[in-house]
Amino acid sequence: MSDWLFFIEVSLAGLGSGALLSLTALAFVLIYKATQVVNLAVGEILMLGGYLFFAFAAGMGLSPWVAIPLAVIGGGIVGGIVERGIIRPMLGEAAISVFMVTVGLGSVLVGLVELIWGTDPRSLPNFIATAPLFLGEAYVSRKIAVAFVVAGIVVTVFLVLFRFWRGGVALRATATDQAAAYSCGINVPGVFSLAWIIGCATAAGAGVLLGAISGISPTMGIFGLSALVVVIVGGLDSILGALVGGLALGLIQSWTGTYLGGEYTSVVTFSLLIVALMIRPYGLFGTHEIERL
Amino acid sequence: MFKTTRRTMMGLMAGAASLAIGVGAARAQDGDIVIGGSLPMTGVFGFAGVAVEAGMQDYIKIVNDQGGIGGRNLRLAYEDTAYKVDQSVAVFNKLTSQDEIHLYYGDSTGFAKTIAPELARSGEMIMGGASFASELNDPEAYPYIFMAGPDYSEMFGILLEYIAQETPGARLVLVNSDTEFGRDPIESTRAKAAELGLEIVEEIITAPGSVDVSTEVLKLRRARPDYTLFHGYVLSPLPEFMSQAKQLGLETKFMGTFWSMDSSLWEGVGEAADGFMGVMPYRYYYDDAENAPMMETIREMRPDYQATGYMQGFLSAMLMAESARRVLDNGEELNGKTLKAAMNTIEDFDTGGIMGVPISVPGNSVPVGRVYQFDASAGRMVAVSDWISLDKE
Numbered sequence: 060m061s062d063w064l065f066f067i068e069v070s071l072a073g074l075g076s077g078a079l080l081s082l083t084a085l086a087f088v089l090i091y092k093a094t095q096v097v098n099l100a101v102g103e104i105l106m107l108g109g110y111l112f113f114a115f116a117a118g119m120g121l122s123p124w125v126a127i128p129l130a131v132i133g134g135g136i137v138g139g140i141v142e143r144g145i146i147r148p149m150l151g152e153a154a155i156s157v158f159m160v161t162v163g164l165g166s167v168l169v170g171l172v173e174l175i176w177g178t179d180p181r182s183l184p185n186f187i188a189t190a191p192l193f194l195g196e197a198y199v200s201r202k203i204a205v206a207f208v209v210a211g212i213v214v215t216v217f218l219v220l221f222r223f224w225r226g227g228v229a230l231r232a233t234a235t236d237q238a239a240a241y242s243c244g245i246n247v248p249g250v251f252s253l254a255w256i257i258g259c260a261t262a263a264g265a266g267v268l269l270g271a272i273s274g275i276s277p278t279m280g281i282f283g284l285s286a287l288v289v290v291i292v293g294g295l296d297s298i299l300g301a302l303v304g305g306l307a308l309g310l311i312q313s314w315t316g317t318y319l320g321g322e323y324t325s326v327v328t329f330s331l332l333i334v335a336l337m338i339r340p341y342g343l344f345g346t347h348e349i350e351r352l
Numbered sequence: 353m354f355k356t357t358r359r360t361m362m363g364l365m366a367g368a369a370s371l372a373i374g375v376g377a378a379r380a381q382d383g384d385i386v387i388g389g390s391l392p393m394t395g396v397f398g399f400a401g402v403a404v405e406a407g408m409q410d411y412i413k414i415v416n417d418q419g420g421i422g423g424r425n426l427r428l429a430y431e432d433t434a435y436k437v438d439q440s441v442a443v444f445n446k447l448t449s450q451d452e453i454h455l456y457y458g459d460s461t462g463f464a465k466t467i468a469p470e471l472a473r474s475g476e477m478i479m480g481g482a483s484f485a486s487e488l489n490d491p492e493a494y495p496y497i498f499m500a501g502p503d504y505s506e507m508f509g510i511l512l513e514y515i516a517q518e519t520p521g522a523r524l525v526l527v528n529s530d531t532e533f534g535r536d537p538i539e540s541t542r543a544k545a546a547e548l549g550l551e552i553v554e555e556i557i558t559a560p561g562s563v564d565v566s567t568e569v570l571k572l573r574r575a576r577p578d579y580t581l582f583h584g585y586v587l588s589p590l591p592e593f594m595s596q597a598k599q600l601g602l603e604t605k606f607m608g609t610f611w612s613m614d615s616s617l618w619e620g621v622g623e624a625a626d627g628f629m630g631v632m633p634y635r636y637y638y639d640d641a642e643n644a645p646m647m648e649t650i651r652e653m654r655p656d657y658q659a660t661g662y663m664q665g666f667l668s669a670m671l672m673a674e675s676a677r678r679v680l681d682n683g684e685e686l687n688g689k690t691l692k693a694a695m696n697t698i699e700d701f702d703t704g705g706i707m708g709v710p711i712s713v714p715g716n717s718v719p720v721g722r723v724y725q726f727d728a729s730a731g732r733m734v735a736v737s738d739w740i741s742l743d744k745e
Contacts, residue, residue, distance in 0.1 A: 065570065068566075069567050069570060071566075072566030072567045073567070075566065076563060079563065079564070170394070173394055173398060177399070177402075178393075178394065178395075178398030178399040178401075179399040179616070179617065179659075180399065180587040180588060180617060181617075181620050182587075182591055182620045185622070189595060189599055189624075190599065191599040191600060198570070198600060199566070200564070200566045200569070200596050200599075201599075203564055203566055269563060272563055272564060272592055273564075273588040273589050273592060274587055274588045274591060274592075276396075276587075276588065277394075277398070278395065278396045282563060312559070313566075313567050316558070316559065316568070317567050320557050321530050321556065321557035321558045321559045321568075322530045322559070324530075324559035
């Protein structure tokens with residue numbers, strides 16, 4: 060096998076795992092864009108999504124194609140409840156307080172999952188075909204290819220929605236200036252709820268895909284931290300940044316793991332994070348806020 | 353300045369009274385032999401902690417039902433550590449200040465290494481635990497540590513002995529997680545493989561928390577090994593590794609070490625798990641071998657399947673209890689030195705079938721194990737080798 064073919068295969072694998080990062084990063088971006096809250100519990104919502112799918116598909120014996128939308132909806136409902144019950148009463152409080160609330164929320168979700176499903180790692184029922192996929196001569200894991208396609212579609216849909224849909228425009232307006240959005244008749248609290256519901260539903264969907272590849276465990280939320288790197292590099296409020304950042308990080312991690320060794324992955328990833336932030340502190344595609352006095 | 357008022361006096365009296373009640377309660381339990389435990393009941397190793405605790409409690413119950421040790425009951429005093437070293441140390445400090453503890457169960461290599469100087473300083477206790485780190489298997493450096501099974505290097509030694517017998521000159525790939533746990537046996541495995549005429553054709557290190565293993569499987573495809581040996585994982589990403597390798601038509605056999613050998617975990621994986629092999633120092637819960645009466649007792653106490661961690665906790669408690677029994681029978685005082693010396697006198701000891709051969713503890717470990725293979729249709733691990741004892745001399 061030629062080295063070039065190997066390089067292409069490694070790159071495709073990197074793009075695939077990067078797509079999963081993009082999808083998770085999208086959850087951070089959606090919530091931050093509308094509410095200016097960095098929701099550190101995204102990783103745990105993702106984990107919950109995996110467990111909800113497990114409960115519906117393995118526990119209740121539903122078809123995976125029914126269980127997937129139910130898990131996504133479940134994630135959205137949790138997001139809605141959290142926003143209405145915990146985050147909204149915190150409006151006006153210091154950003155660090157809200158941030159810490161999301162940290163606590165993550166721990167609560169892990170605890171709940173451990174109480175309900177126990178601490179054992181588990182495998183999800185298979186719903187993606189296992190036959191190998193070849194692009195020309197290059198091998199791609201089918202699950203990773205599916206993750207790539209799903210992430211690509213979801214991110215594109217969100218890019219279009221934000222551009223043309225009224226709700227998307229309302230969300231952008233709220234993100235730009237809450238007071239002005241209020242005065243235009245936009246239901247700002249409604250936008251907040253919507254952002255949390257969609258963000259958490261996206262995270263739950265990513266959890267199902269991630270669980271299909273690597274299985275589920277109460278600690279799988281740690282994946283959210285890698286996605287946080289993506290949004291910091293890509294820009295906390297940029298959907299395009301989440302997409303490009305995720306794919307880039309996936310590629311870099313894949314190349315590093317292959318040609319330098321897995322032990323260099325974290326070193327290279329976080330070194331790049333530092334360099335990227337030094338060059339563009341607001342992220343590659345983030346909004347550069349200028350305050351004029 | 354401090355001013356004595358009637359209210360502060362009342363407070364002081366109430367405090368003194370509650371202290372007296374507390375001391376009384378502690379005294380009432382003075383006769384117990386307490387096993388302390390920093391147990392990971394939650395977090396990444398939570399599945400192990402829960403099982404270990406159940407195993408220890410059951411063996412303690414068996415001992416206590418038979419009258420205890422020298423008339424003294426065994427008692428497990430433990431708290432959750434979430435598998436974090438700082439929390440494990442905090443639990444250790446708390447428990448050792450509350451009770452007189454001479455036997456302890458620690459949850460990780462990091463904790464064992466952190467607390468070892470304290471064990472050596474106080475000389476009060478011996479400590480076992482969830483770690484089978486090769487580094488800890490050094491009686492000179494860690495005189496008060498023991499492990500209820502082979503260390504990770506010895507586990508690989510058992511696997512390599514089996515491979516050398518089955519496929520002389522086999523090509524191997526080592527896949528290790530980039531953690532202290534994962535990297536543990538790499539050096540010793542290289543030496544052992546060379547000694548047995550086996551060829552390591554690729555070493556793959558995976559980043560902690562890495563999800564997709566496509567790139568690693570591509571490396572595996574280039575290496576074309578006869579055996580792929582995993583270490584430093586519980587379950588993920590092994591199933592995906594195996595599933596992708598099967599998709600690519602790789603013929604390699606996959607193997608793991610103790611913490612990835614629980615059969616209920618593999619049962620959940622389904623067909624992709626078929627053929628997974630690995631080293632296991634203990635019998636499985638459902639092993640109904642005739643010469644294993646303790647397995648029967650366990651099944652009577654717990655009608656449902658118990659994970660491998662259960663057996664590890666059970667045997668740990670058994671070794672602790674046996675050491676304490678020998679010390680007290682000799683009329684000696686319980687402390688680290690006497691307990692460890694007593695443990696090292698354990699020779700050809702019958703575990704009731706928890707381990708399939710009589711065991712000895714010449715140093716810090718029990719270098720015994722057996723190779724099992726997962727049969728997906730039966731949902732069980734099936735023994736494919738006899739019990740293998742490594743001669744440490």
